Amino acid sequence: LPLPEATRTVRATFKTMREACACVASFSRARVVPVAIEVLDRNAIAAVESQYAFGLAADAGALLIVSVDGSVEEVERTSRLVEEVLREGGGFDVLRAETREAEDKLWDVRRAISPALKKFGTLKFNEDVVVPRSRVPELIERVEEIGRRHETFVVNFGHAGDGNIHVNFMCDREDAEAVRRARAAVRDTFSAAVELGGTISGEHGIGYV
Structure with a gap:
């Protein structure tokens, strides 16, 4: 084209x-x-x-x-x-x-x-869940609640046109407890995406077996 x-x-x-x-x-x-x-x-x-x-x-x-x-x-x-x-x-x-x-x-x-997030932690869990476009607001509300529950700073941004949202949980890689909380937040985010009719990845790792 x-x-x-x-x-x-x-x-x-x-x-x-x-x-x-x-x-x-x-x-x-x-x-x-x-x-x-x-x-x-x-x-x-x-x-x-x-x-x-x-x-x-x-x-x-x-x-x-x-x-x-x-x-x-x-x-x-x-x-x-x-x-x-x-x-x-x-x-x-x-x-x-x-x-x-x-x-x-x-x-x-x-x-x-991405450069702005560096001040919020030395380790970033960057996921890219996908939900139906109409469920994006609900997804982000749930991810915000997950971040609060696990005491982990989270930023959401992405492609609103196809429901592909980049979810970024930030923590200190030297803080084992903070890393554990962030990993738990990621698992809960995956569950939320699936519950909303979506999937756990839209771009990351696609094509790998």
């Missing part, structure tokens, strides 16, 4: 994860097919903001980054539809990039997550 002529990216902040994920379903009704829909939870937002000061809202519950591609005319139209859906769905601090450089800046928040 030829490379798309143009791309556009829109980013929006939400008070809750449920608001953000409701917008994902609304794209289909608006006849928009994004090439990327990334979601960050409140802990991911707080982590990158504490390290890089992007100016994200302190009370943000979720962040969506949505990209579309096609001809110049198509992306102009569809990116405006995306912006409209996000605003109508409760999004605020909505930014629509007009240039490739501006798009890169919007994506910098997503790229900053």
Whole structure:
């Protein structure tokens, strides 16, 4: 396939994860097919903001980054539809990039997550569970509860368009008890994903026997 002529990216902040994920379903009704829909939870937002000061809202519950591609005319139209859906769905601090450089800046928040997590522990359990798209808010709520129960810091982010969420439990590798708690949290997360109609991995290890 030829490379798309143009791309556009829109980013929006939400008070809750449920608001953000409701917008994902609304794209289909608006006849928009994004090439990327990334979601960050409140802990991911707080982590990158504490390290890089992007100016994200302190009370943000979720962040969506949505990209579309096609001809110049198509992306102009569809990116405006995306912006409209996000605003109508409760999004605020909505930014629509007009240039490739501006798009890169919007994506910098997503790229900053992994380096930002280093301050929260020397060991990261990075899983990539998948659930039906409509169950993503419930999954993240359950993972947050699992983190609290096991006293382990957790960050969720990933591909909201297909329900593939990267769950990251952080701990100190030299603290055996903290590692034990994190491993238990991972097991509980796998169970939660399956209970919600999903699977324990969408990308990691696929193809290995």
